[in-house]
Amino acid sequence: MLTTERRGGVSFMLGLLLFIGVAGRLDARLPWNKP
């Protein structure tokens, strides 16, 4: 069961890392985020 539960975990965690950590930081540099 544990193996089954871990399925999909890599894509989920990597997705969060890429979109929040990497893309989020790059986006924050764009001028549209300035108040």
Add this chain to the structure above:
Amino acid sequence: VEQAVIAGHFGFAAGVKARERAVPLWALMLACQWLDVVFVPLLLLGVERLEPLDGGGYGKVIIHADWTHSLLGALLLSALLGAFWRGRARLVIEAVSFSHWVLDLIVHRADMPLLPANAGGFPRLGFGLWRWPAATALIELALVAFGSALYWRAALGSGARRQANLAGAVVLASGLVTLALNLAGF
């Protein structure tokens, strides 16, 4: 998580950023996965669980997420996350968080209750698009492609061409990598 819809939610959030430019991208990305972010510790604690079908695989699962993916639970969790923002950003974060439930409703196999812990025993919801995994994967791909395209185009309109191209390419690539890994069973 179990090879659920992952990339599609990110793609949707990228598209939202194109219209709601005052809301940080990271916040939209967190919001679109917020229900699953809360689901993971509950899964590890055994409060919520997964029931693989036919040995598992993309979409081959009944998800017993009776707290985080109940209609009322999703509304409450969305309101909780939204409480960290003010004004329009709060509404946008709440809506994007709740969009997770709506997108899941399309694909889940009638396993989403109305009330937390399926109180009252009402019929569970889910249109079951996962019975056709190829169609679901194509829709996820379309969400990633369309959402990334909207984001990229809007980012270019912000005036910083090089930074916009980098951010747009990373959003698109992240979506494609996430979807490919998910379909491959990782």
